[in-house]
Amino acid sequence: MLAFAFAEFVQQIVSGLATGSIFASLALALVLIYRSTNVVNFAQGEMAMFTTYIAWALMDRGLSYWPAFLLTLAIAFTGGAAIERTIIRPFEQKSALAIVIVTIGLLIALNGAAGWIWGAEVKAFDSPFPNTTWDVGGVAISSQDVGTFCVCLATVALLWAFFNLTPLGLAMRASAINPTTSRLVGVRVGWMLALGWGLAAVLGAIAGMMAAPTVFLDPNMMLVILIYAFAAAVLGGIDSPIGAVVGGLSLGVLLNLIGRYVDFIGPELRLPTALLVLLGVLMIRPQGLFGHAVVRRV
Amino acid sequence: MALLELRDVRARYGAITALHGVSLAVDGGQVVALLGANGAGKTTTLRAVSGLVRRYGEIRFDGRSLLRAGPEGAARLGIAHVPEGRGIFDELSVWDNLRMGAYASISRREVKRESERVLGYFPWMRDRLRQQAGTLSGGEQQMLALARAMVARPRLLMLDEPSLGLAPLVVQELFRIVALLNKEEGLTVLVVEQNAELALAASHYTYVLEVGHVAVEGTSDELRAHEGVRKSYLGY
Numbered sequence: 001m002l003a004f005a006f007a008e009f010v011q012q013i014v015s016g017l018a019t020g021s022i023f024a025s026l027a028l029a030l031v032l033i034y035r036s037t038n039v040v041n042f043a044q045g046e047m048a049m050f051t052t053y054i055a056w057a058l059m060d061r062g063l064s065y066w067p068a069f070l071l072t073l074a075i076a077f078t079g080g081a082a083i084e085r086t087i088i089r090p091f092e093q094k095s096a097l098a099i100v101i102v103t104i105g106l107l108i109a110l111n112g113a114a115g116w117i118w119g120a121e122v123k124a125f126d127s128p129f130p131n132t133t134w135d136v137g138g139v140a141i142s143s144q145d146v147g148t149f150c151v152c153l154a155t156v157a158l159l160w161a162f163f164n165l166t167p168l169g170l171a172m173r174a175s176a177i178n179p180t181t182s183r184l185v186g187v188r189v190g191w192m193l194a195l196g197w198g199l200a201a202v203l204g205a206i207a208g209m210m211a212a213p214t215v216f217l218d219p220n221m222m223l224v225i226l227i228y229a230f231a232a233a234v235l236g237g238i239d240s241p242i243g244a245v246v247g248g249l250s251l252g253v254l255l256n257l258i259g260r261y262v263d264f265i266g267p268e269l270r271l272p273t274a275l276l277v278l279l280g281v282l283m284i285r286p287q288g289l290f291g292h293a294v295v296r297r298v
Numbered sequence: 299m300a301l302l303e304l305r306d307v308r309a310r311y312g313a314i315t316a317l318h319g320v321s322l323a324v325d326g327g328q329v330v331a332l333l334g335a336n337g338a339g340k341t342t343t344l345r346a347v348s349g350l351v352r353r354y355g356e357i358r359f360d361g362r363s364l365l366r367a368g369p370e371g372a373a374r375l376g377i378a379h380v381p382e383g384r385g386i387f388d389e390l391s392v393w394d395n396l397r398m399g400a401y402a403s404i405s406r407r408e409v410k411r412e413s414e415r416v417l418g419y420f421p422w423m424r425d426r427l428r429q430q431a432g433t434l435s436g437g438e439q440q441m442l443a444l445a446r447a448m449v450a451r452p453r454l455l456m457l458d459e460p461s462l463g464l465a466p467l468v469v470q471e472l473f474r475i476v477a478l479l480n481k482e483e484g485l486t487v488l489v490v491e492q493n494a495e496l497a498l499a500a501s502h503y504t505y506v507l508e509v510g511h512v513a514v515e516g517t518s519d520e521l522r523a524h525e526g527v528r529k530s531y532l533g534y
Contacts, residue, residue, distance in 0.1 A: 167397070167406065174387050174398050181385035184348060185450070186373035186402020 007138040012256045018145035020252020021152035022207045026222075026229035027236065027244035028156060029203035034238050035176045036196040037088065039099040043106035045226030047083075048204030049219060050110045051076040052212050053118050055205070056125055065128045069209060073202050080201025081194040088197070089190070114219040125212035148210045155206050156245055159199065163241075172196060224271060228255075231278040237291020246289065251277065299361065301326040301486050302347065302454055307355035309339075309346045316342040318510040319355065324454070324503075329480050329487040331497035331518065333532065334507035340490040341382060343507070344456045347488075348372045348379045359454070373402040378452035382459045382490075384443045388432030392423060392442060395431050399446035409449070416448045419475050437468035444472065448479065455479075457489040461496060469493075473500045494532035498522045506531045 026044060033041045041047075051072055058068040087106065091098045129147035133140045163169035175182045175192040182189050207229075208222060215221050232251045236243025251274065258265050258273055265273060281288060300323035309317040317339045324330045332340045346353040349368040357364040359375055367375065378399075387395050396416070400409045417424050420441055426434070431442055440460055447455055457476070461469040477500060479485040491497035498504060498518045506514040506521075514527055521527050 167401070170390075170394055170397060171401060174390060174394075174401075177387045177389050178385065180350065180381060181387065182398070183350070183369040184373060184379045184381065184385065185398050185446070186370050187398075188370050 007140075008260075009257075010139045011141070012260050013253050014139070014141055015145050016253035016256030017249055018148045018252070019256070020232075020249035021149045022211050022225065022248075023228045023232045023252055024245045024248025025152045025155060025203045025207040025210070026225060027232035027248045028159070028241055029200040029207070030229060030233045031236075031238060031241050031244040032196055032200045032203070034233075035241075036172070036193050037084075037092070037099065039096050039103065040230070040238075041200065042100065042103040042226075043110060044200065044204055044229070045222035046107045046110035046114075047076075047080065047201050048208035048225075049222040050114050051079070051201065051205035052125070052208035052217060052221070053114050055209050056123060056212075056217055057118070059126060065126060069128070072205055072209065076201040076205035077198040079198075080204075081198035083201075084194040084197035085190075089193075092193070111219050118219075120219060123217040125209075125217045127213035144213065151206065151210060155203065159203070160241070168195075227271065228252075228274050231274045234278050234288055235281050237288025240288065240290035243288050243290030300324055301360055302488065303356075303358045304343070304347070305356040305358075307343070307346055307353055307357060309342050309351050309353040311342075311351065316351075316510055317346060317353070320346075320507070320511055322505050322512060322515070324486060324488050326453075326486050327480070327484045328503055329476070329489065329501040331501035331504045332488065332490045332507060333492075333494050333497055333504060334513075336492075337509075338507040339510040340507055341458055342510075344379060344381075344458050344488070344490060347456065348377065350379075370402070373450070376403065376450075376453035377456065378447035378450055378454070379456045380443045380447050380458060380460070382462060384436075384439045386431045386439050386443050386446065388430070388439075390431055391428050392431050392434070393427040395442055395446050396427075396449050399449035401450075403450045412449045412451060416445045419448070419478065420445050437464050437472075440464060440468070440472060441475075444475065448485075453486060455485055455487045457487065459490055459492060461491065461493050469496065476500065494528075498532075 026048060029044050030041060033039070054075055055068050055072040058071055059065065063071070083106070087102060088099060091102055127144055129143045131144070133142045163173060171182070171187045172192045172195060175187055175189045179189045207225070211225055212221065228251060229248070232247035233244050235251060236245070236247025254277070255270050255273060259267065259270055302324040304320055304322050306319045306321055307317055308315065308319055320339065320343055332343060334340050342351060345351040347357060347364065349364065349372055353365070359377065364372060387398060390398070396413050397409055400412060404412060423442070423445060431439065434442060460472055473496065476487060476489070480487055489497060489501065498521060501518045504516065504518045504521050505512050514521065514531055
């Protein structure tokens with residue numbers, strides 16, 4: 001009996017990690033843009049939804065999963081960078097509020113466009129992973145969960161390597177920290193911002209494509225996931241990439257465990273619970289788990 | 299021919315005109331000081347050269363017009379600008395700051411060699427390469443900003459108020475290194491200072507700005523010897 005309870009506990013954690021890795025990808029996208037542009041991109045979820053529709057359309061035209069996946073990432077990157085260059089750039093010198101309003105406008109526009117192009121009815125989205133489960137010591141682990149987790153984490157690892165091991169990644173970090181000095185050493189800061197938006201769009205596309213097999217494809221599919229991602233980013237510290245990942249994974253696991261073991265919290269109360277986490281973090285530790293008030297001696 | 303030449307340069311921030319026609323020349327291999335009171339346009343002059351502010355008139359670097367270059371272009375042409383308030387990347391390590399200095403002009407292979415060269419002037423920095431730059435003391439941060447600028451092997455170094463907020467001993471050390479760079483590498487320097495006595499002692503030629511134009515100029519020795527200039531413009 002106890003062994004059975006433990007197996008189920010582990011199972012809840014594993015599937016929590018899978019949904020958590022989707023939150024983590026989207027939260028990381030938010031952090032990426034927050035660090036470079038200093039605003040929260042409210043359109044991040046809709047960008048993810050829109051690119052997921054593109055993936056669906058590509059597969060609908062006969063492309064198999066992984067080519068469609070990669071092509072979608074390329075389209076997402078180009079689209080994200082293009083959005084920064086054309087829609088965000090004119091407001092960069094203006095207040096943060098102006099950019100926030102622009103991203104909200106973008107959210108509404110993308111949502112409307114997706115409905116207009118592809119219709120409002122819910123569509124099924126293929127999963128690249130076989131529908132099998134493995135029995136590991138009494139714990140049933142679905143390949144769907146493992147695949148989702150691995151794809152998200154591999155993306156995060158690649159991004160980490162890009163930012164920490166390449167000169168371009170270093171220049172992007174430098175542009176976020178001190179744009180003026182970056183320009184003075186020859187960095188084209190405007191293009192670094194576009195690159196950041198492109199990468200954020202790629203992360204969003206991955207989150208969308210990983211979420212779609214379970215939540216299904218419709219224009220509002222990412223609204224709730226975006227709120228979880230916000231909560232994850234705030235939990236980890238809105239300026240901390242590691243925080244976004246840890247925040248996303250912990251939130252995924254936490255919500256799963258609460259949903260299973262706290263009787264009065266059913267599916268309806270999952271979202272309010274996430275918001276409660278958000279509220280609690282903001283009250284007790286506003287900088288989040290990993291975010292920092294910048295250490296500076298003058 | 300002068301390495302850097304400004305002719306009738308004007309610049310404005312919105313409705314406020316900061317430079318009303320500044321003309322000056324910096325010869326190769328010289329240290330030139332730019333003095334003047336707060337708001338005289340010293341910082342704006344440097345910002346006009348790098349293209350951080352919209353400017354009109356004529357700015358030539360090694361005979362080429364800089365007006366279309368912008369900050370990224372100026373860096374590529376060999377102008378290193380250390381802005382006031384140091385301009386380091388405080389969340390990056392000391393080593394990454396040095397690497398960023400080489401971003402525009404130097405290949406990855408040369409970074410190591412040029413950093414070695416620069417670290418020769420700042421021996422203490424060698425043991426601190428992994429430290430986060432924001433945790434250095436104010437003086438160390440200013441030294442790092444200077445070191446970062448030097449990694450690119452600039453042809454012109456522009457320093458904006460390097461002494462601001464630093465202890466006298468640190469300032470002395472900083473200007474000693476600038477003099478050494480000038481002597482050993484033939485580095486051309488344009489330095490903005492509030493501290494007139496210090497700047498006159500450290501430079502070959504001096505321009506004194508007053509409300510956006512050059513009021514007095516001359517070799518630093520001349521200006522130091524001229525009591526009238528000292529009293530009315532330099533305040534000591």
